[in-house]
């Protein structure tokens with residue numbers, strides 16, 4: 001599905017913006033489905049914040065890898081995120097996640113046998129949706145070698161004022177992996193920590209570009225690319241669906257925060 005130019009752009013920039021890959025009706029269906037999930041969820045939700053690399057690292061966060069868990073903004077009420085196994089546990093998200101065109105894009109950027117590992121519904125409510133601090137996805141989903149690749153689907157139009165993604169073009173080539181987010185103990189009660197790999201890494205402040213995206217646009221993100229998003233200062237909400245895949249052949253460490261239990265392994269696109 002990608003042209004030679006698009007592949008070259010991805011190799012150079014570490015991201016690719018693909019407008020119109022998903023139809024607007026499917027995007028609207030995911031927004032509706034997320035609202036249903038949130039309405040049915042327990043009221044004592046966890047707070048989600050990535051500000052200054054701070055993460056909710058309680059037991060519930062660690063247990064959320066193979067689940068559908070709702071997280072709120074710091075106000076404790078406004079939905080911020082649903083994660084992290086919508087692609088396996090919810091039929092509406094599962095069907096979207098396995099669309100052949102997504103698999104074809106991943107093949108075209110060089111993936112051989114991707115496993116669908118993590119999914120997140122990420123919403124920024126009008127005027128109150130928070131920022132996501134600069135990060136490299138390999139920090140959170142490290143494999144040896146690094147293979148994590150993100151597919152970020154705009155479910156609503158994303159603009160600078162409602163909190164679109166920003167990226168540092170070429171940063172996947174120039175910024176080494178700074179740190180890993182790991183489990184500090186053997187079970188979900190053990191907490192989490194950042195293991196610093198390169199204390200010398202300085203992510204530049206200059207050169208960032210906004211990745212504005214109309215609903216249905218897929219942004220492909222290399223696992224080492226620094227990216228972030230700003231708070232929603234507008235009157236319009238910004239919803240997105242983010243799917244992270246890793247190469248099946250890469251080593252997946254036991255101390256990565258996200259662990260799938262034996263009865264719920266990560267699957268490839270062709271597997272149920």
Ligand SMILES: O=C(O)CCC(=O)C(=O)O
Pocket residue numbers: 122132137150152163164165227228229240242243
């Ligand atoms: O949707 C956002 O604001 C951030 C998403 C992100 O960083 C990711 O999916 O890796």
